[in-house]
Amino acid sequence: MKNIQEVSRVTIRFAGDSGDGIQLTGNQFTRTTAIALNDLSTLPDYPAEIRAPAGTLYGVSGFQIQFSSQNVHTPGDEVDVLVAMNPAALQAGLKSLKKNGIIIINADAFTERNLRMANFSENPLENGFLAGYQVYPVDITRLTRDALEKIELSHKEKDRCKNFFALGMVYWLYNRSMDATIEWIERKFSRQPVWAEANVLTLKAGRNYAEATELFATSYRVPEAEIEPGIYRQITGNEALAFGLIAAAVKAKRNIFYGSYPITPASDVLQYMASYKHFGIKTLQAEDEIAAIGAAIGASFAGDIGVTATSGPGLALKSEFLGLAVMTELPLVVMDIQRSGPSTGMPTKTEQADLLQGLFGRSGEAPIPVIAASSPADCFYAAYEAVRVALRFMVPVLVFSDAYLANGAEPWKIPDTEGLPEIEIEFAKAGEDYAPYLRDPETLARRWALPGTPGLEHRLGGLEKQDLTGNVSYDPDNHEKMVRLRAEKVQRVGEFVEEPEIYGDPRGDVLVVSWGSTYGTVLTAVEQLRKEGKSVSFYHLRWMNPLPKKLETYIRRFRRVIVPEVNLGQLRRIIRGNYLVDAVGFNRMKGQPISVSELKHAIEALLEEKNNGR
Amino acid sequence: MADNIPVATKALKEDFASDQDVRWCPGCGDYAILAQMKKVLPEIGIPREKVVFISGIGCASRFPYYINSYGFHTIHGRAPAVATGIKLANPELSVWIITGDGDSLSIGGNHLIHLCRRNLDVNVILFNNQIYGLTKGQYSPTSPLGKVTKTTPYGSIDRPFNPISLVLSAGATFVARTIDRDTKHMAEIFKRAAAHKGCSFVEVYQNCNIFNDGAYRLLTEPETKFDQVLYLEDGKPLIYGKEKNRALRSNGFEVETLELNESVENQDLPVHRENSESEAYAQWLSRIGDVPGLPVPVGVFRAVQRETYEQLSEQQLAGAIQKKGPGDLKQLFISGDTWKVE
Numbered sequence: 001m002k003n004i005q006e007v008s009r010v011t012i013r014f015a016g017d018s019g020d021g022i023q024l025t026g027n028q029f030t031r032t033t034a035i036a037l038n039d040l041s042t043l044p045d046y047p048a049e050i051r052a053p054a055g056t057l058y059g060v061s062g063f064q065i066q067f068s069s070q071n072v073h074t075p076g077d078e079v080d081v082l083v084a085m086n087p088a089a090l091q092a093g094l095k096s097l098k099k100n101g102i103i104i105i106n107a108d109a110f111t112e113r114n115l116r117m118a119n120f121s122e123n124p125l126e127n128g129f130l131a132g133y134q135v136y137p138v139d140i141t142r143l144t145r146d147a148l149e150k151i152e153l154s155h156k157e158k159d160r161c162k163n164f165f166a167l168g169m170v171y172w173l174y175n176r177s178m179d180a181t182i183e184w185i186e187r188k189f190s191r192q193p194v195w196a197e198a199n200v201l202t203l204k205a206g207r208n209y210a211e212a213t214e215l216f217a218t219s220y221r222v223p224e225a226e227i228e229p230g231i232y233r234q235i236t237g238n239e240a241l242a243f244g245l246i247a248a249a250v251k252a253k254r255n256i257f258y259g260s261y262p263i264t265p266a267s268d269v270l271q272y273m274a275s276y277k278h279f280g281i282k283t284l285q286a287e288d289e290i291a292a293i294g295a296a297i298g299a300s301f302a303g304d305i306g307v308t309a310t311s312g313p314g315l316a317l318k319s320e321f322l323g324l325a326v327m328t329e330l331p332l333v334v335m336d337i338q339r340s341g342p343s344t345g346m347p348t349k350t351e352q353a354d355l356l357q358g359l360f361g362r363s364g365e366a367p368i369p370v371i372a373a374s375s376p377a378d379c380f381y382a383a384y385e386a387v388r389v390a391l392r393f394m395v396p397v398l399v400f401s402d403a404y405l406a407n408g409a410e411p412w413k414i415p416d417t418e419g420l421p422e423i424e425i426e427f428a429k430a431g432e433d434y435a436p437y438l439r440d441p442e443t444l445a446r447r448w449a450l451p452g453t454p455g456l457e458h459r460l461g462g463l464e465k466q467d468l469t470g471n472v473s474y475d476p477d478n479h480e481k482m483v484r485l486r487a488e489k490v491q492r493v494g495e496f497v498e499e500p501e502i503y504g505d506p507r508g509d510v511l512v513v514s515w516g517s518t519y520g521t522v523l524t525a526v527e528q529l530r531k532e533g534k535s536v537s538f539y540h541l542r543w544m545n546p547l548p549k550k551l552e553t554y555i556r557r558f559r560r561v562i563v564p565e566v567n568l569g570q571l572r573r574i575i576r577g578n579y580l581v582d583a584v585g586f587n588r589m590k591g592q593p594i595s596v597s598e599l600k601h602a603i604e605a606l607l608e609e610k611n612n613g614r
Numbered sequence: 615m616a617d618n619i620p621v622a623t624k625a626l627k628e629d630f631a632s633d634q635d636v637r638w639c640p641g642c643g644d645y646a647i648l649a650q651m652k653k654v655l656p657e658i659g660i661p662r663e664k665v666v667f668i669s670g671i672g673c674a675s676r677f678p679y680y681i682n683s684y685g686f687h688t689i690h691g692r693a694p695a696v697a698t699g700i701k702l703a704n705p706e707l708s709v710w711i712i713t714g715d716g717d718s719l720s721i722g723g724n725h726l727i728h729l730c731r732r733n734l735d736v737n738v739i740l741f742n743n744q745i746y747g748l749t750k751g752q753y754s755p756t757s758p759l760g761k762v763t764k765t766t767p768y769g770s771i772d773r774p775f776n777p778i779s780l781v782l783s784a785g786a787t788f789v790a791r792t793i794d795r796d797t798k799h800m801a802e803i804f805k806r807a808a809a810h811k812g813c814s815f816v817e818v819y820q821n822c823n824i825f826n827d828g829a830y831r832l833l834t835e836p837e838t839k840f841d842q843v844l845y846l847e848d849g850k851p852l853i854y855g856k857e858k859n860r861a862l863r864s865n866g867f868e869v870e871t872l873e874l875n876e877s878v879e880n881q882d883l884p885v886h887r888e889n890s891e892s893e894a895y896a897q898w899l900s901r902i903g904d905v906p907g908l909p910v911p912v913g914v915f916r917a918v919q920r921e922t923y924e925q926l927s928e929q930q931l932a933g934a935i936q937k938k939g940p941g942d943l944k945q946l947f948i949s950g951d952t953w954k955v956e
């Protein structure tokens with residue numbers, strides 16, 4: 001008799017060697033979970049080394065998924081189920097496992113050699129080390145070989161199927177249908193029927209094993225979540241950035257010129273863009289970061305939509321050219337997929353420490369509009385909006401993402417392409433009374449005159465421009481006027497874009513202000529605290545420059561303001577400076593997202609203050 | 615893009631003069647270069663609106679302001695990067711990069727070599743005055759060893775670049791040198807550069823009369839120039855001297871100087887081939903001027919045809935559309951695994 005228990009929220013972590021097919025397993029579980037109508041969020045966790053030696057701790061590849069019958073905003077802090085394909089995966093995964101959590105183990109991989117490499121002096125399956133967890137050691141390798149006895153593949157080849165055995169067990173544990181995965185395997189291996197058969201057999205064997213041996217006393221069911229109808233797909237932040245750019249180009253009916261230099265974690269975007277040439281996308285893998293933005297600026301001058309992407313160190317190299325784009329008032333989109341710094345730092349790990357660099361890291365007064373994506377799918381809308389603003393205001397726009405969003409994935413409701421906001425461009429026309437720095441009174445944008453148009457010949461450059469004519473000018477009053485005009489233009493972006501809404505009551509005890517990829521974590525913490533009846537509200541910024549007007553209004557209406565960030569308090573510094581408010585920070589820099597429970601404690605501590613009569 | 619390019623209009627020399635005052639020092643070699651450019655552009659027959667001048671930073675880089683076409687005065691050393699974007703965005707434009715020895719051989723060295731290797735169809739005019747002029751007289755990457763300047767009071771210990779050798783190795787498909795004082799030759803070379811499809815590189819020996827006056831005196835004074843300069847002519851032997859009585863030829867990898875007389879006649883000499891398949895010949899030629907006592911070759915060192923970068927880029931775009939059909943956003947979004955929520 002199957003004992004089924006209903007639960008509302010689960011986090012599973014699949015972990016093993018890079019060669020164990022962990023990402024594939026995770027993706028299959030994700031897809032099946034999405035089809036079963038749970039909300040979900042996922043995070044792959046690749047080793048930094050390209051080909052890390054098998055069995056090592058630094059070679060562990062992980063994939064985490066949180067799914068629920070309610071809203072899910074993060075891949076989860078604490079893990080309910082750890083699938084460990086070797087000792088290293090167990091060692092690395094234990095610290096995030098819940099007390100009494102489930103561990104499914106490939107016992108065949110617990111050889112002396114592997115144990116040593118994972119820093120176990122004794123076999124943890126034998127010495128009581130795992131007391132306090134529900135441990136299920138299974139001879140996954142052997143059972144896989146048994147299941148494939150009749151298949152004409154070598155032992156080594158058969159072993160490559162063993163991830164499907166583990167997946168089959170987990171499907172049983174969560175009462176999932178195997179149909180979607182079987183269909184996927186058959187499609188994927190349609191030209192290699194032996195492999196299709198082997199993988200399907202292994203998957204079924206895993207499930208049957210769990211069933212027949214009554215391995216788990218209980219299985220679980222996560223009820224359906226309320227999910228908006230529509231067509232969905234999984235999307236990573238980097239894919240979404242590429243899609244957003246392409247969508248904007250299609251809507252604007254212009255070509256995108258994408259110049260970039262390979263840098264982790266932004267390289268994927270260049271790879272995606274290079275594969276979508278049939279959308280009229282021109283890509284240039286430039287000789288360096290500087291040339292990448294320079295070419296994008298040149299392309300914008302000549303009428304394409306110039307785009308470049310990088311990470312923190314690359315943004316530093318691009319800053320002089322960004323200044324030129326500010327001076328020449330050309331449309332441009334620069335995307336910074338932030339990673340842990342300074343210097344080379346931890347290239348595959350996340351951080352939000354480029355905020356001040358992005359806002360201010362240029363010579364002279366060189367403000368630019370800055371937008372920050374809040375989730376993997378939101379990267380689509382952030383990139384799209386950045387292009388709109390760049391074209392409308394003739395201005396370089398910076399888009400912030402980070403390593404967490406870049407690699408993380410979530411279901412994305414595919415938008416109705418007709419419903420996307422229009423992007424209209426009006427070029428200066430031959431014969432019109434053209435002056436390079438004549439401005440639109442509303443947006444302050446100058447007009448875009450394309451080389452090739454007779455009568456509009458003009459010269460741009462980095463030297464200060466005379467108002468209207470654009471001629472070189474060293475006039476003191478003109479310079480001050482232009483500095484103010486360039487800043488004012490960026491401020492006017494605030495009237496064009498939508499301001500975010502507050503989550504929770506518009507006044508109260510504690511206001512949490514955040515930006516970028518902390519969105520999911522903060523929302524989860526605030527949701528939980530509000531359920532507990534706490535007076536906490538949440539304001540998540542989208543445009544970091546210009547800041548929304550409502551921000552100050554809300555800040556004044558709360559007793560305390562807390563700003564959680566994955567840096568030393570860069571937004572907090574801006575908020576304190578702008579609004580003279582004693583905002584406190586919650587700052588963690590571990591190369592990973594902040595944890596919901598830690599943040600909750602910090603907010604609770606602020607709420608306590610009141611009770612203590614502060 | 616084609617819809618943005620209206621019908622060509624015919625331009626005259628005066629049409630290329632902008633309304634800006636030219637601000638180089640009186641007597642600077644840059645004036646001669648500007649004058650020749652303004653003269654040559656109408657002769658080439660490219661309409662003004664299709665001409666784009668792009669520069670970096672330095673005295674030379676003010677050039678775009680003085681020509682009434684499209685222009686972009688960018689940042690130090692980076693004109694090739696901007697030019698690459700412009701040319702890829704609109705391959706129909708005639709793109710000229712104006713740069714100096716500091717701009718393109720020091721801070722912008724990387725961009726210059728990559729521009730050459732990609733063979734983008736642009737024209738690079740490098741004003742080589744062997745000094746930093748705009749910052750008032752520091753030695754440059756083409757200043758000779760031992761050169762005393764403000765930053766090398768004991769003489770420079772840097773060895774200079776030979777720009778011709780550098781761009782030849784980087785893959786430029788048209789490589790030439792000319793001298794500011796020889797305006798007729800300069801005009802010819804500019805026309806050849808413009809006509810060449812691919813990356814054209816022209817080094818102009820330019821006198822900075824304020825900070826490095828006379829750097830090329832021997833090459834320009836009537837008493838010396840005939841023995842110091844060798845004018846390259848395609849299909850002709852390497853002959854120089856006032857009486858055209860001296861010749862060069864290779865002896866192995868060495869250079870041999872010959873006095874022409876009855877025993878050695880023109881027809882015995884190997885001739886200059888701009889399109890020689892081997893780049894080694896042009897390299898050999900480019901190093902001659904570095905050897906004391908030998909003349910400096912000017913003219914076209916190399917001119918060969920290769921597919922240009924923007925042609926290849928356009929072919930890929932067209933090929934992708936042919937193979938996959940024009941991009942469809944809806945198709946893109948539903949590519950990969952999707953699922954439906956009712």
Ligand code: SF4
Nearest residue numbers: 639642673747822823
């Ligand atoms: S400093 Fe030299 S190169 Fe510069 S403008 Fe004056 S003379 Fe010409």
